[in-house]
Amino acid sequence: MSHRATTRQISVGDDRVGVVRIGGDAPVSVQTMTAGYTYEIDACVKEINRLHDAGADIVRVAVPERKDTEALPEILSQTNVPIVADVHFHYKRALESVEAGVHKIRLNPGNINDRDQVNAVIDACRERSIPIRVGVNEGSIIERRDKQARAKELGTFFADRRGGHLIALMIAKLEEYMDIFDARDFHDVAISAKSMDPLLVIDVYSEIAARFDYPLHLGVTHAGPRETGTIRSVVALGSLLSRGIGDTIRVSYASDPALEVEDGLEMLYCLGLRNRTGVELIACPTCGRIQVDLFTLVQEVRKTLADAIDVPLKVAVMGCVVNGPGEAEGADVAVFAGDRRGIIYVQGERVANVKEEEILDRLLEACVDLQDRVRRGEATIGHKNVEIVPPDPIGELGSGIKKIQAGDVEQITISAKP
Ligand code: SF4
Numbered sequence: 001m002s003h004r005a006t007t008r009q010i011s012v013g014d015d016r017v018g019v020v021r022i023g024g025d026a027p028v029s030v031q032t033m034t035a036g037y038t039y040e041i042d043a044c045v046k047e048i049n050r051l052h053d054a055g056a057d058i059v060r061v062a063v064p065e066r067k068d069t070e071a072l073p074e075i076l077s078q079t080n081v082p083i084v085a086d087v088h089f090h091y092k093r094a095l096e097s098v099e100a101g102v103h104k105i106r107l108n109p110g111n112i113n114d115r116d117q118v119n120a121v122i123d124a125c126r127e128r129s130i131p132i133r134v135g136v137n138e139g140s141i142i143e144r145r146d147k148q149a150r151a152k153e154l155g156t157f158f159a160d161r162r163g164g165h166l167i168a169l170m171i172a173k174l175e176e177y178m179d180i181f182d183a184r185d186f187h188d189v190a191i192s193a194k195s196m197d198p199l200l201v202i203d204v205y206s207e208i209a210a211r212f213d214y215p216l217h218l219g220v221t222h223a224g225p226r227e228t229g230t231i232r233s234v235v236a237l238g239s240l241l242s243r244g245i246g247d248t249i250r251v252s253y254a255s256d257p258a259l260e261v262e263d264g265l266e267m268l269y270c271l272g273l274r275n276r277t278g279v280e281l282i283a284c285p286t287c288g289r290i291q292v293d294l295f296t297l298v299q300e301v302r303k304t305l306a307d308a309i310d311v312p313l314k315v316a317v318m319g320c321v322v323n324g325p326g327e328a329e330g331a332d333v334a335v336f337a338g339d340r341r342g343i344i345y346v347q348g349e350r351v352a353n354v355k356e357e358e359i360l361d362r363l364l365e366a367c368v369d370l371q372d373r374v375r376r377g378e379a380t381i382g383h384k385n386v387e388i389v390p391p392d393p394i395g396e397l398g399s400g401i402k403k404i405q406a407g408d409v410e411q412i413t414i415s416a417k418p
Pocket residue numbers: 284285286287288289290291318319320321322323324
């Protein structure tokens with residue numbers, strides 16, 4: 001992991017909902033956006049609270065119409081997370097949102113570019129100490145009518161790169177726009193420049209990081225459904241974050257935004273940019289040696305432990321004795337399967353050998369017990385009590401190594417895949 005790029009820091013929030021800092025030495029935060037209509041107050045509040053519960057640090061809402069900004073005071077009074085108003089086309093929606101008490105404004109240079117209008121928003125935000133995200137989007141940045149002329153004007157800037165003219169356009173637009181903020185001496189700003197092309201996202205943010213010291217909001221826009229959007233997001237955001245670029249992220253899917261939060265957090269955990277707050281689940285992909293219905297078991301374990309455990313236990317669920325002991329060695333709690341049974345380990349010590357249908361309950365019991373002991377200061381996460389060696393044999397199951405060595409292979413039983 002490279003050192004984080006040094007950026008300015010902005011603050012989003014207030015005393016009531018808490019303040020999320022973005023940039024500088026603040027941890028990388030996770031944002032998402034509601035999918036429903038903001039003017040439907042009850043549904044909007046419910047969605048915001050659900051996303052906050054899922055782990056979102058900041059939630060953005062769309063305010064395309066006056067009725068959306070009119071709903072904001074009530075929404076803000078019923079939620080406990082910093083709220084960003086996403087403004088396009090109508091600068092007055094930004095002024096109304098500031099008046100309503102939102103914690104941040106997002107402006108799109110592609111559709112609000114009148115200098116006086118931008119100045120009016122800047123002044124309103126300064127008055128209330130509210131930051132502004134300048135969010136350039138590939139889809140709305142292109143000056144369609146004179147795209148050819150503009151591209152020509154930018155010459156061969158980045159011409160050797162895929163989407164080079166688009167990168168040049170996005171940066172040129174951003175520089176023009178930031179001149180307005182500089183002239184107003186307003187620097188409570190974050191920047192984003194999203195595209196649906198992950199490689200373009202990597203290139204454009206790399207260029208922006210070299211040109212500006214404002215905190216960067218990373219995202220791949222229109223990334224598609226989670227199945228493919230995950231890959232697009234991880235390729236682009238993971239690459240930038242691993243190089244120290246990026247201060248806050250939004251993973252965006254054509255799907256439930258809670259999944260955006262879940263995956264965004266997991267990415268930050270994997271990159272060591274946030275401290276994990278729940279279980280880290282390790283599971284084998286299964287193969288012809290599988291001894292239980294592992295796919296079902298893993299999903300049950302994931303759901304059950306997500307509700308029950310909020311300390312960062314490493315839990316391994318392994319399909320057989322081949323890699324089971326190795327993973328069990330590194331995990332706080334582990335189960336590996338054999339002949340429709342599960343052998344459960346806690347920090348290297350075998351604590352149970354149960355039938356397949358009892359694995360989930362017994363594993364949960366082991367995790368809750370360890371969590372309780374960690375909270376009481378009687379156990380430490382990551383501690384290992386003993387070295388694990390492959391059990392030989394495990395009751396009737398056995399890795400069978402001694403039997404193989406003795407030439408007694410007839411006695412080795414490996415169950416067929418269910
Ligand atoms: S742990 Fe066993 S079942 Fe799972 S992938 Fe490895 S060898 Fe196959």
